[in-house]
Each structure stands twice: as C-alpha cells, then as structure tokens.
Amino acid sequence: xxxxxxxxxxxxxxxxxxPSRDRPGDPPGxxxxxxxxxxxxxxxxxxxxxxxxxxxxxxxxxxxxxVAAILPLYVTAALGMSIVAYGVVDGLVQxxxxxxxxxxxxxxxxxxxxxxxxxxxxGLSALTRVGLLFAAGLPAVAGLVVTDRIGKGxxxxxxxxxxxxxxxxxxxxxxxxxxxxxxxxxxxxxxLLAFAVLWxxxxxxxxxxxxxxxxAVLGVGALVLLVPDLRPRQAAWxxxxxxxxxxxxxxxxxxxxxxxxxxxxxxxxxxxxxxxGGATVRLLLVAGxxxxxxxxxxxxxxxxxxxxxxxTHWFPLLFVGTNVxxxxxxxxxxxxxxxxxxxxxxxxxxxxxxxxxxxxAAPFPGAATTLAALVLLGTFYAMxxxxxxxxxxxxxxxxxxxxxxxxxxxVTAVARMIASAGFGVLWYASGRVDALWIVAAALVVAVxxxxxxxxxxxxxxxxxLTRETSA
Amino acid sequence: xxxxxALRRRTAFAVLVLVVLVGTGWYVTAEIRRAxxxxxxxxxxxxxxxxxxxxxxxxxxxxxxxxxxxxxxxALDDLSGPRQVTPAVCDxxxxxxxxxxxxxxxxxxxxxxxxxxxxxxxxxxxxxPLPGLPSRTQQSPDGLVATTSFVTGHSYATTGFSTETTVxxxxxxxxSGNLEDFTLLVDGKRVAPVxxxxxxxxxxxxxxxxxxxxxxxxxxxxxxxxxxxxxxxVTLLDGVExxxxxxxxxxxxxxxxxxxxxAATPRWTPAVLDLATMAVTVLDAEERSVDDQITWxxxxxxxYGMPRTDEPATTDVWALPADGAADxxxxxxxxxxxxxxxx
Numbered sequence: 001x002x003x004x005x006x007x008x009x010x011x012x013x014x015x016x017x018x019p020s021r022d023r024p025g026d027p028p029g030x031x032x033x034x035x036x037x038x039x040x041x042x043x044x045x046x047x048x049x050x051x052x053x054x055x056x057x058x059x060x061x062x063x064x065x066x067v068a069a070i071l072p073l074y075v076t077a078a079l080g081m082s083i084v085a086y087g088v089v090d091g092l093v094q095x096x097x098x099x100x101x102x103x104x105x106x107x108x109x110x111x112x113x114x115x116x117x118x119x120x121x122x123g124l125s126a127l128t129r130v131g132l133l134f135a136a137g138l139p140a141v142a143g144l145v146v147t148d149r150i151g152k153g154x155x156x157x158x159x160x161x162x163x164x165x166x167x168x169x170x171x172x173x174x175x176x177x178x179x180x181x182x183x184x185x186x187x188x189x190x191x192l193l194a195f196a197v198l199w200x201x202x203x204x205x206x207x208x209x210x211x212x213x214x215x216a217v218l219g220v221g222a223l224v225l226l227v228p229d230l231r232p233r234q235a236a237w238x239x240x241x242x243x244x245x246x247x248x249x250x251x252x253x254x255x256x257x258x259x260x261x262x263x264x265x266x267x268x269x270x271x272x273x274x275x276x277g278g279a280t281v282r283l284l285l286v287a288g289x290x291x292x293x294x295x296x297x298x299x300x301x302x303x304x305x306x307x308x309x310x311x312t313h314w315f316p317l318l319f320v321g322t323n324v325x326x327x328x329x330x331x332x333x334x335x336x337x338x339x340x341x342x343x344x345x346x347x348x349x350x351x352x353x354x355x356x357x358x359x360x361a362a363p364f365p366g367a368a369t370t371l372a373a374l375v376l377l378g379t380f381y382a383m384x385x386x387x388x389x390x391x392x393x394x395x396x397x398x399x400x401x402x403x404x405x406x407x408x409x410x411v412t413a414v415a416r417m418i419a420s421a422g423f424g425v426l427w428y429a430s431g432r433v434d435a436l437w438i439v440a441a442a443l444v445v446a447v448x449x450x451x452x453x454x455x456x457x458x459x460x461x462x463x464x465l466t467r468e469t470s471a
Numbered sequence: 472x473x474x475x476x477a478l479r480r481r482t483a484f485a486v487l488v489l490v491v492l493v494g495t496g497w498y499v500t501a502e503i504r505r506a507x508x509x510x511x512x513x514x515x516x517x518x519x520x521x522x523x524x525x526x527x528x529x530x531x532x533x534x535x536x537x538x539x540x541x542x543x544x545x546a547l548d549d550l551s552g553p554r555q556v557t558p559a560v561c562d563x564x565x566x567x568x569x570x571x572x573x574x575x576x577x578x579x580x581x582x583x584x585x586x587x588x589x590x591x592x593x594x595x596x597x598x599x600p601l602p603g604l605p606s607r608t609q610q611s612p613d614g615l616v617a618t619t620s621f622v623t624g625h626s627y628a629t630t631g632f633s634t635e636t637t638v639x640x641x642x643x644x645x646x647s648g649n650l651e652d653f654t655l656l657v658d659g660k661r662v663a664p665v666x667x668x669x670x671x672x673x674x675x676x677x678x679x680x681x682x683x684x685x686x687x688x689x690x691x692x693x694x695x696x697x698x699x700x701x702x703x704x705v706t707l708l709d710g711v712e713x714x715x716x717x718x719x720x721x722x723x724x725x726x727x728x729x730x731x732x733x734a735a736t737p738r739w740t741p742a743v744l745d746l747a748t749m750a751v752t753v754l755d756a757e758e759r760s761v762d763d764q765i766t767w768x769x770x771x772x773x774x775y776g777m778p779r780t781d782e783p784a785t786t787d788v789w790a791l792p793a794d795g796a797a798d799x800x801x802x803x804x805x806x807x808x809x810x811x812x813x814x
Contacts, residue, residue, distance in 0.1 A: 072621075073604070197499070199578055201506040203784050207499055214495035218488060225484040317581060428665045 049166035050175045052226045053159060054182030059219035060122060061186030062193065063129065063212040064148060069191035070198065074205050075141060097149040098413040105157030105406030109270045112233040114158035114165070114402055119223055121155025124148075126216035132209045157406030164393035164401055165232040172394055173342050176386030177334025184327040188320050190215075236398040274400040275407070279459050283343075283395060284411050286450045287388060290350050291415025293443045295423040297322065297377060303360040303432050304370050318374060325378020326385075333382040334390065342391040343454035347447055349383025352376045354443035361436035388412065395459060514538035516805065519553035522546050526814035528768075529566045532556065533786045534805035542573070547811070550790075550802045559593050561808070562605045568812040570641055572616050574605030586618050588641050597643030602635050607671050607713065607764045614641040615699075617672035617680070634670045636682065638699065647699055654703045655684060655695070664689050669704070671713035671764050672697070673723070681714040681723060692728065694744070708749065712739070713764040717793070718813075721746055724765040724773050724793065727753060741765060741773060743793055754795035766809050767793075768802070776807045 104121060108114040128144040128151070135141050160176070167175035194208045201207050241247045274280055301318045337345035359373035389405050396404040426435040514536030526547035532538055532554065542559040545552055561573035571589040576582060584601035586608070607619040619636040638647035647653070650669040655662055664686035672682045678699050684706065685692045694711035695704040714723040723746060726739035739761050741754040754773075763775040771793050776786045788809045790802035803809060 195579070195582060198582075201502050202510075202578065204502055204506065207502045210498050211495055214491045218491050221484055221487040221491075225480040225487070424665050428663065 046171065046175050046178045047166045047168065049227055049230075050163050050179055051182075052222060053163055053166075054179040056122070056219045056223045056227070057159070057179060057183035058186035059215045059222065060125065061183055062190040063215035063219065064125065064152070065187045065190030066194040066208055066212045066215070067129070067132065067148075067190075070194045070205065070208055071141075071145070073198075075138065097153045098410050098417070100150050100153030101157055101406040101410045101413075102403060103406075104154035105161070105402035105404070106270070107154075108158035108161055108402035109233070109400055112231050113229070114161045114232065115223070115227055115229050117402075118155045118158040118162065119220065121151045121153070121158070122216075122220045122223055124151030124154065126213070126220050129209060129213035129216050133206060133213070156409065157402045160389045160393065160405045161232060161402035162227065162230055163389070164405075165230045165235070165398075166228075169394065171335065171338050172390040173334035173337035173345075173387055174331055175334070176390045177331035177337075177382070180334075180382075180386040181327045181330040184323050184330065188323045188327065192320075232398045232401065270399055270403070272400075272403075274396045274404055277396070279395055280404065282453055282458060283391060284408060286343075286347065286453055287408055288411045288415045289446055290347070290443075290450060291412040292419050293350070293439055293446055294353060294412075294416045294419055295439060296416070296420040299420070299423055299427065299436075300356055300360045300373060300377065303436055304373060306432055307360070308365045308370060318370075321371075321374040322378045322381070325375050326381040327378075329379055329382035330386055333379070334386055337383070337387045337390065342387050342394070343459040344451065345383050346387045346391060347450045347454055349380050349387070350443050350447050350450075352380045352383065354440040354447070356380065357436045357440040357443070361433045361440065363433075391459065509535060510537060510539070512536045516543075517553040518556055520555055522553075522555035523557075526812060527555075528774075528788075528803065528809050528811050529564055529571065530788060530803060530806040530809045531561055531564055532805060533784065533807050535782075535785065539784075542571070543806075544812075545803055545806075547813070550788075551804060557593055559589055561587075563608045563808045565608045565610050565808075565810045566812055567610055567612075568814060570610065570614065571810075572608045572610055572618070574601065574608050574618060574620070576605065584620060586616070586639070588616065588643065597639075597641065599639060599643050606634065607636075609672055609674060609715075609764070610641075611674035611677055611680075613677050615639070615646060615674060615677060616641055617674065619670040619672070634668045636669045636672060638672065638680075647702075650682065650697065650704070652702075653697065654701075656703055656705045657693075658706070662689075669695075671715075673714050673716045673764075675716060675720065681716065683712045683714065685712075694723070694725070708744065708751075711742075711744065714744075715765045715767065717767050717770055719770050722793070724767065726761050726763075726765065727751075729753070729755075741775065741791060743773075743795075752795060754791060754793075756795045756797065757789075757791055757799050763808075766811060768809075768811055774802060774809045774811070776809070 104117060108117040111117065125148045128148040131140070131144045131147075135144055163175055163179055164172065190212075193211065197204050197208050197211065238247070297319070304318070333345065353376070356373045356376035359369045359376065362369055388408055392405045392408045393401050423435060423439065426438065429435075430438070512535070514532070514534045516532070516534045516538065522544045527544040528547060528550060529542060529544045532541050532543040538556055540560045540562075541556050542561050542564050543554040543556045545554045559571065559573055561575050563574040565572045569591055571593075573587045573589055574584070575587065576584055584603060584605055586599050586601055586605075587595045588597040590596050601618060601620040602622045604621040605618070606621055607617075609617045611617075616639045617636065618639070619634055622633045622635050636650045637645065638650070640646055650672070651667055653669075655664075655667060666688050667684055667686045670683050670685075672680050674680045680697045680699070682695055682697055682704070683692060684695045684704055691709055692712055693706040694708045694714055695706050697704045710727055711723075711725045712728065714725045716723055723744045725742055725744065727742040728737045729740040730738045737760065741757050741761050743752045743754065744750070745752075759777060761775050761777065763777075766774045768774045768790060773791045773793055774788055775791070776788050778786045785805055786807040787801045788803040788806045789799045791797075791799040
C-alpha cells in the first residue's frame, strides 16, 4: 500500500486552481455525461474526511477552551498569583499564535504531508495538557499556555489545507462551513463543561485538566487514525499527468528501456512566487484592510454592557450567543458563498459587522439591540472565517495552499490585533459611542471599495501560477 | 488491504475512545465523591462562642471541611486560639464590628460575584453585583465601602488585564463610579494612559483615600492620594501597591515589587512608608512574595495572608513587625483576609 496510490482521492477529490465562482449548471467537465446527475448529487455532500477533521477540531476546542475559561481562576485562586501575573500570561498568548501559522503552512507544503504537520500541532497542544497536571507556579503555566498556542498556530493551516484537499471544490465554502460549525460547537461546550465541573468539585482544577487531556487525546487519535494521509501536491500532479508517458513512466509495465526521468510524482515544488500573483495580493490586501477595521468582540460586549449596565458575568453568555449563531450559520452561509461567490460574501459580511457596531453604539438600550448585535456578529463570522480559507485555497496552486491559507489568516489576525489596540486608544480618546460609529462608518466606506477590488473574476486564480492544471 | 487497514484503524480508535471515556469517567466520579466527602467532613478547628462580643479579628476560614470559606473570628489577645464561626461565606471580608463588607463568589455554570453589606446579625442589608473575581475591600470609618475586582479572566473579554475599583455607600448607593474615571494628576499634570488600573483603596477619612494606580504601558505603579469630592487621583510615589493606612494614620504598609531585573513574575516584599518623611522601610525579613492587602494588627504589627505551598486552598495569616526587626510568624492558622475589630 504505497502512499502514491492512496494519495489519489476519490472522484470527489481535490482540485487545483478551480475558479472561486462555480456555475452549478455546468456539468462536471471531467466526468462522463451519464454520471453528471450522480456527480451533482455528490457535490451536495460534504466529504467524510472534512467531517472527521471537524470532529478533531471539536474535541480539541472542548479541550483548549475548557482550560482557557478556568485559567484565570486557576492562576489566581489555586496558584495564589495576582491577576497582574495573569496579565503576563494573557499577553504571551496574544503574540504566540499568529506567527507560527505561516511556518506551519510552509512545513505542510514543503513536505506535502499536511496531516502529519497538523498532527504535530495537535500533539503539542495535547502534551501541554499533561504538563498542566504537574505544573506548579506561574512560569510553568505560562510556558504551557504559549506552547499550546504554538501548537494551534502550527496545525491551523495544514488542517485547512487537508479540508481543501478532501473537499469537492464546488462545495469548498460549505465544507469549511461544516468544519467551522463543529469547531465552534466545541469552543462553546468547553467552558460550560469546565464550569459545570468546578460547580461539582470546587477545587476541581485537576479534574478539568484530566477531561481536557482526554478530549485532546481523542482529537489527536481521530486525526492520526481516521484521517487519510493526503498528499495534495502529489495528487494534483497525478491528476494532471494522467498518461504513463507524462508521468515519466515506461510506456508499458515492465519496460525499462525508455524511462525518462524515473518516478518522481512530486508535483510543483513549493515557491513563494504565489505572493506575486495579482489575485492573491488583492485578497491579502482586502483581508488586511477589513481586518484593520475589525475590533475585538470584547469591545462590542463592553459597549453593550456599558450602555445597558448588565453585570460583566453575562460576558460568557454573550460569547455563547455569538458562537451559537456562528455555529448554526457556518454551513448554510458557506454553501451560499459557493453559489454567489466567496469574495463577495467575505467582503459584504463586514457590513454586518458595521451593523453590530451600530447596534452597540445606538442609543436604544435593551435586549433587542443586544440580541441583534450578537446575531450580526455570529453571522459575520460565518461569512468570513471559513470563507476566507475556502477563497484562499481555491485561489492558489496546491503546492502552496497551506502557506497561502496561513498567510491570509495571519494577515487577518495581525490586522485585527492592530485594530483592537488602536480602538482601545480611540475608545478612551473619543468615547465609546463615537469610537464605534467611527469604525462602523469606516467599514461602510471600505466595504464597497473592497467589493470593487474583488469584482467580477478578480479573485480568479492567476493563470501563470496555476499552469499545472493545463499541463 | 486498504480496507483491512481502515478497519484496523477504526477499531484502534474505538478502543482509544473506550479507554479515554472509562479513564476520565472513573477519575471524574472519584473526584466528585471525594469533593462531596470533603465538604461534608467536620472541620478540625476548635470552636467557641462569645468572641465577637470583645475585640477580635474577623477573617475567612480556610480550614478544609464543612466550615471552609465561612467567616470566623478569634479574640484579639488569642489569635491562634478557638474561633467563633459565623454563618457568612466570603472571599474577602472587612468589618468595623457593627457592619461587615463581604465579597463573595456564586459558583455556577455562569459564575457571578457580589458585594454584600452585613449587619451585626449577619443579615444582608445591601448588595450589588461585582464584575469579576473579588480582590480587595475596605471600609471607611463612617461607612463608605471600597471594592476591587478583576475584570478579566474571561478569555472572552479579550481586552486584557483590568481591575474595577468603586466606592459605594453602605446602603449600596454608588459614590464614585469606577475610580479609573477620576482625573489622574502626575506632578500636577493630567495624564490618561489607556491601560490605567486602580486598586487597593485605604481610607483616610470620608473624602480622602490612598490607592494604587498602575499603567503597564508607562511602567509605573503609583501610590495616589484620591479625593472623592474633587474626583482626582494625585500621584505620590512610584513602586507602591495595595497601600494600607496604620491605625494612627501616620504610615502606609504596602507591597513593593522587588523582582530581579528581567524576571517575568513579580516578587512582592512588604514595606512601610512614613507619610511625614516619605521614607520607605523595606521589610525584607519576609523573603516570600506577599500578594495581599496588608492589615495592621496594631501600630507595630502587620498581618497578611499567605497560601500554604503544600495545600494551595489553605492559607495562613502571618504577622510581621512593622519595623522589620523580626521574622514573620503564623498569627492565625487556616485564615485569610483578616480584619481587626478593636472594639
């Protein structure tokens, strides 16, 4: 059983350089006409590998969010540190994640082994759970938290590349949506589980860590045991080199005389040249500009709390509300993005973000505007997070896909960090209401500009970079 | 072959799920049983009556068992002696004998925090919600209540570390709002660092108080004198946290971050500031890091809580001479948040 054989996914398998906008009316080009209806029916289904990856993320998020939710309590109550010390931990977490993402993507592309790079990331995070069981003192805990975030940074881009490789390109948006829905469900369940445990066992920090370890082990186990070892670059090469001749094999089995270059179906090697592609640059630019206008949810919640005066302990419920909306809408909105164009959904989603800011700034206190703000925020995430990954994966050649996804996510994350820092200053300088209106107004200006940038086929793959499809 | 391998992998995963579920389930059940048993177990402390009638120290009891977290009192002349246990459950407590302020946590799937004002019969006469983990509380001589809580923690509130310190009337009415909104004057000039935080109020009278203002971006931790009428905070000295006024009103005990340069975590050493001369005496007879708002037992002795290294949930209240002339000793075992009621 060679990797070469298993690397070719089934008929619903990977595709490279597919335009981001598909036309559902077209029969699938590479299938015999007689099977087109079956083929079309199959596009409606999400690959089982995507669902498995969703389950992996679900378990891992239960694990990490359960710990994240109780960590401040643990550091202050159990380790007897002050909350200032917790601030140190928090600051370390902010920086660690974003930067390793590109590296994780790059490693996945270079080795053409996204599963195993992702497994390293998931495994690293799982190991930190073991560490938490024995950690005493703040430096140890801080080190483990940073390691966990590094693990998350490593695994994200290869994992998304795996989703892209196992999804049907026609429902890429929906596939990412299904994955994000499961991921978000885990993020919502984790804290609830942790607080339920502390309720039953008041000093049950270790119990939470044990549960977290269990979930993390199952997540890694599901990845290692159930997810196929896809080789996206090799698969793309094999798909475009269908004849024995083009694969550099002898014309017939057993012939050895006229072998051209030997068997090296490695596909195009990794190259940073994708960063020079017009469409890629355009996407990164749009993601960066819109990211600069996306301030942290915490500010929206704080603004709602400031205005309505409810106690801060409802914060977790605001978070849960947003996540429930995100979870419910991720798959349907992803499907919508597959139909009407992912670029537009990504860009216009930011109008909803402006709407959420307006709800938080509007002088109408009460449950209605709060709920509206949460629904808008949740829908915004459904329209942007998975869609960005889907858009990026469809835009670049297979050989650089994980790196490109990691780059796009890092651009967004760094832009959002800058936005939150800047917004904090604006909040103090001009007040809560004005600050929110300013950002909402900036979004209302930026969105049409960005929509103009991605109009028509502007986010179609760069021909020069995706020649592998026509080879 | 491939089908075989897939089956083998699925079986392996099923076994893994079984092992993890059984293992975790067993551990969780055992822990819940242990917690139930511990909470129901009798607390091993000597209990008495009548302590509250005389001069005493009120505190949160931290001896494990059924009385864990209950407010208790020991006689001022017998700190390590038997304690009278009250019905109140508090994280932080401050009392003047008649009125007690109690900050507490209501654990649940959504954990909430509350400040309560209790009368002599431990009935709640006023209460208001706190935005986060209770940290400090102090009363003024005539019934103002300062509370500090941490507004972080929630990984959801991604705005970083923050405290909220407010002053209320004992009847629950707001007096100050968030002290961060007071005008901060450094050498007479108004500054407003975005990340300023205020905590650890100690009252001089009904209008003037001392507190800590920290800005991590400016790398300053100031002692400030606050004025509730003018709504100002005037900086006095850098490097002072959690001040506490001595009973005679001449000195402030505080914790001072004496970490080695470049160290990631703070090491707080107790210190005393003479308000007349502004001279600081660092009490390095205490070699451990103290994270508490220090209390004065009398004009010569400081009290503060320290967690036990081997039993983190249990703390002791330690005593240290205010001139640093002797080593710290345990004053009240299995106690936290002492409040001296001189009667």
